[in-house]
Amino acid sequence: MTQRILPGFRTGLSLTLTYLAIIVLVPLLACIVRAMSLSWSEFVAAVWTPRTRSAYALTFGASFVAAVLSTGIGTLIAWVLVRYEFYGKRLFDSLVDLPFALPTAVAGLVFSGLYVPSGWIGQFLAPLGIEAAYSRLGIVLVLVFIGFPFVVRAVQPVLETLEKDVEEASACMGASRWQTFRRVILPTLKPAIVTGFALSLARGLGEYGSVVFISGNMPFDTEIAPVLIVAKLEAFAYAEATAIATILLVSSFAMQIAINLLERRTRRGLK
Amino acid sequence: MSDATPTSGTLLIPPPPRPANQDPLWVRVLLIGMAVGAMTVLVIIPVVNVFWQALSPGIGSYLRTLTEDPDTLHSILLTLTVTPLAVLLNTAFGIVAAWTVTRFRFFGRTLLVTLIDLPISVSPVVAGLVFVLLFGTGGWFHTPGVRVLFSTPGLILATTFITLPLVVRELIPVMEAIGMDEEIAAVSLGASPWEIFRRVTLPNIRWGLLYGIILCNARAMGEFGAVYVVSGHIAGQTNTMPLQIEQMFQGFNTPGAFAVASLLTVLAAVTLVLKVIVEEKSRKLIRDAKKVDVPG
Numbered sequence: 001m002t003q004r005i006l007p008g009f010r011t012g013l014s015l016t017l018t019y020l021a022i023i024v025l026v027p028l029l030a031c032i033v034r035a036m037s038l039s040w041s042e043f044v045a046a047v048w049t050p051r052t053r054s055a056y057a058l059t060f061g062a063s064f065v066a067a068v069l070s071t072g073i074g075t076l077i078a079w080v081l082v083r084y085e086f087y088g089k090r091l092f093d094s095l096v097d098l099p100f101a102l103p104t105a106v107a108g109l110v111f112s113g114l115y116v117p118s119g120w121i122g123q124f125l126a127p128l129g130i131e132a133a134y135s136r137l138g139i140v141l142v143l144v145f146i147g148f149p150f151v152v153r154a155v156q157p158v159l160e161t162l163e164k165d166v167e168e169a170s171a172c173m174g175a176s177r178w179q180t181f182r183r184v185i186l187p188t189l190k191p192a193i194v195t196g197f198a199l200s201l202a203r204g205l206g207e208y209g210s211v212v213f214i215s216g217n218m219p220f221d222t223e224i225a226p227v228l229i230v231a232k233l234e235a236f237a238y239a240e241a242t243a244i245a246t247i248l249l250v251s252s253f254a255m256q257i258a259i260n261l262l263e264r265r266t267r268r269g270l271k
Numbered sequence: 272m273s274d275a276t277p278t279s280g281t282l283l284i285p286p287p288p289r290p291a292n293q294d295p296l297w298v299r300v301l302l303i304g305m306a307v308g309a310m311t312v313l314v315i316i317p318v319v320n321v322f323w324q325a326l327s328p329g330i331g332s333y334l335r336t337l338t339e340d341p342d343t344l345h346s347i348l349l350t351l352t353v354t355p356l357a358v359l360l361n362t363a364f365g366i367v368a369a370w371t372v373t374r375f376r377f378f379g380r381t382l383l384v385t386l387i388d389l390p391i392s393v394s395p396v397v398a399g400l401v402f403v404l405l406f407g408t409g410g411w412f413h414t415p416g417v418r419v420l421f422s423t424p425g426l427i428l429a430t431t432f433i434t435l436p437l438v439v440r441e442l443i444p445v446m447e448a449i450g451m452d453e454e455i456a457a458v459s460l461g462a463s464p465w466e467i468f469r470r471v472t473l474p475n476i477r478w479g480l481l482y483g484i485i486l487c488n489a490r491a492m493g494e495f496g497a498v499y500v501v502s503g504h505i506a507g508q509t510n511t512m513p514l515q516i517e518q519m520f521q522g523f524n525t526p527g528a529f530a531v532a533s534l535l536t537v538l539a540a541v542t543l544v545l546k547v548i549v550e551e552k553s554r555k556l557i558r559d560a561k562k563v564d565v566p567g
Contacts (some may be wrong), residue, residue: 012371027401080306101539103493105513167292206394209495226396
């Protein structure tokens, strides 16, 4: 038994559990208990109205579309960073982390400023009839900004460990470069790509700070679920806010478990 | 003589074919172009735009916004109070939890790791809401006379919740990669727990720890949703910098909002530079540790 040679197991575990309980578990439990104090019909009446349905649909829809786009862009960037040499690559690599470091409120503020019809980018979209600020497109844009680094950072390490000889073997057997990519490289990358997708989707589902600036927050049109919770809170409708929050909470539990399983699978693939 | 050799060589031997794992030039150029284009639209233009918008009313008015508006000053001060406290708490927790999780095997260990990661996927708004439920009227911890909501303690709690996993998540892989041979050796030589930590563990994990602290700090400074819900956003009292940005934006004070945003962007850039430095150091440390482990 090597496990108890080192000191600090009891102290460490009890401190960890106590802190986790105070900061995370008890507060989350309070939310669930509060939601359970509602009767079933009250709960359903709170979480299943036309307004909440359109908010869930938008939250999941926008996050899903953004996660798909992030997956494409993120995989492309990871590929370029690992496989090619070009001027300014190191700077490019560290800029990928900017969305992690930049406060979401700043991202929301800048994106809304850029995409209004008088903004730097909006002025080119307006003549085409594309409204990017205060629209659903704006929500997707800002979620892609927040989500794509997750994909890059999930795919990059796996791509780095990919052995050259499998590609050579594939080429020797007469595969074209595209066939090698499709049949040899892509299947190896798949777990990492799926993990990146799940991470950016999870982040998108809960995102609030950036979306609130760019979406316009119109009920039935551009109101996402977290914005709806805040609107209910500001109207002192605590029970309704709690019920909707519980729905979000349960879906984030599910996402977290899925991500942990995926990450473990990717790590096993790396070994 | 030596000049002639390569020429005759190229005549005799056909040029080597392109390596099997290298793409044709047009593919490389196209893909690099697309990646750079995406980064330009998503990251570079927005960053340039922050400073452009902040400085477009002139440097004088930019500095006046940041130094003379009492609400803005207060928000900077509040962010500088809340962030270090949340980071300190989560750093202490991070070290203890990473030690527990990587140095021992016990029942429910995987579940514990999942629970530690949980705040990452909880929506910030929900994180704020749970504290409103706990400390608001009728909540489990509601004590009349003690103000937690709509004041600094609430902001610290909400920020701590959101940033809780960031230090642990960086420490766990580092401590797993380094292994515990050195620590076991220290125990067998009679070192006290504190000595083991100070002289063996801490030097080994220091770069990973610093990396986690940097990430935690960046997230804590920028946290918006959770803080928005618990703060009641009272200007001059409970507005942190991100909340101040939102309030100025809603009040059509766009130059003011961008001025505060530019400060946070500078801090984000500093974070990135520190991150690159620390990443380099910690990678080197792990590589060295692995080199020692290889027998022979």
